[in-house]
Amino acid sequence: xxIEQSARRxxxxxxxxxxxxxxxxxxxxxxxxxxxxDIDAAFSREPGGTPLSEKIRELLLAPETVVSLDxxxxxxxxxxxxxxxxxxxxxxxxGRWLVSDxxxxxxxxxxxxxxxxxxxxxxxxxxxxxxxxxxxxxxxFDLPLEVAAQRMSGTRQLDRFEQEAxxxxxxxxxxxLARAAAEPGRFAVLDSSRGIAEIQADIALHLQRLLERx
Ligand code: ADP
Numbered sequence: 512x513x514i515e516q517s518a519r520r521x522x523x524x525x526x527x528x529x530x531x532x533x534x535x536x537x538x539x540x541x542x543x544x545x546x547x548x549d550i551d552a553a554f555s556r557e558p559g560g561t562p563l564s565e566k567i568r569e570l571l572l573a574p575e576t577v578v579s580l581d582x583x584x585x586x587x588x589x590x591x592x593x594x595x596x597x598x599x600x601x602x603x604x605x606g607r608w609l610v611s612d613x614x615x616x617x618x619x620x621x622x623x624x625x626x627x628x629x630x631x632x633x634x635x636x637x638x639x640x641x642x643x644x645x646x647x648x649x650x651x652f653d654l655p656l657e658v659a660a661q662r663m664s665g666t667r668q669l670d671r672f673e674q675e676a677x678x679x680x681x682x683x684x685x686x687x688l689a690r691a692a693a694e695p696g697r698f699a700v701l702d703s704s705r706g707i708a709e710i711q712a713d714i715a716l717h718l719q720r721l722l723e724r725x
Contacts (some may be wrong), residue, residue, distance in 0.1 A: 514543030521551075521603040522721055523644070525614040528652035529684050530673045533703045533710065534612050537652070540711045541610060544718055553602045557590065557611035561597045564590035572670040584622045588636045591615065595644060615641065616649060616690055621672060624686025625679045648721045650714060651691050654703040656680045 524541075526534045535696055538554065545552040558568040567590035570576055571583065578586070591614070602609040615637055622628045663673070691698035699717045701710055 519635070521605070521607040521609060523599065523603055524608065524610045524718075524721070525616065525617045525646040525649045526610070526612050526652070526686060527614070527620070527649055527678050528703065529654075529656065529659055529687070531663035532652035532654055533662075534705075535651055536707065537711060537714060538610070538612065540578060541718070544715055545608060545610075548628065548722065550608055550722075551608060552608040553598070554610050554612075555594065555598055557594060557614055557617065558587055559590065559598075560594040560611070561590075563593045566646045572672070573634075574669075574671050574674060576671060580626050580628055583626070584618060584628055584633060584636065587618050587622065588640050591618075595641065599644070607658045608658075611646075614646060614649075616651075616687065619690055620683045620686040624682040624684075624689075625672075625675065636662075643711045646697060647724075648717060649691075650717065651687055651698050651700045652699050652703040652710075653684065653688065653691075654683065658704050661679055 512687050526538070526541075528534055542552070542554065548593050557564070558566045558571050567586050571578075571586055571590075594611075594725060599609050599611070615633075618637075620635055623630050660677075660679075663669075688700070691700050699713070703710055
């Protein structure tokens with residue numbers, strides 16, 4: 512590996528939002544933007560990203576899974592620890608950028624906001640599992656629930672979280688927005704009710720800023 516590449520740690524970008532907010536839609540754009548600037552980047556997702564973590568993902572998303580609140584959060588963090596150890600840390604240490612479709616903000620939003628696990632309890636697991644690792648940039652795709660639901664209707668079979676009632680998704684959205692307000696330096700909140708081109712112009716701005724950051 513060239514010296515210039517190993518000398519600097521890569522950047523860690525996470526994508527967040529309620530289901531149907533457009534994360535998958537914009538992944539290709541982000542991939543092309545980074546490739547266009549010769550940035551060596553890896554793409555991953557949570558829960559998932561490693562063989563073990565993908566098995567945990569299947570369990571977490573399957574509509575027939577019966578799981579307690581705390582076990583759900585612990586499984587999410589078990590999958591995350593493996594993802595960090597096997598994929599995220601090695602990539603960043605090698606100077607690669609790592610883009611993850613969901614990360615810990617999802618646990619705060621879904622298990623915290625959605626299910627009601629106190630944020631302080633999630634923070635204990637975050638500290639244990641991440642040892643200070645935080646994303647450099649979190650793109651939060653935000654839009655009203657009704658718009659997201661409309662966009663998703665009929666496009667795919669809904670998983671265990673997508674099947675939750677509207678109140679759940681509203682609490683998830685609110686928790687995301689509260690986290691973004693508390694950490695404005697890390698979060699970029701993107702109004703995703705707009706057209707795709709407008710959103711992607713915003714994404715490009717934030718990526719450019721991250722690239723230029725010393
Ligand atoms: P997520 O990955 O966040 O769950 P998706 O990217 O799968 O969301 O988007 C959900 C649906 O909404 C898809 O059918 C997608 O084509 C559509 N969609 C995404 N962004 C927009 C947009 N800005 N305008 C209109 N439709 C959109």
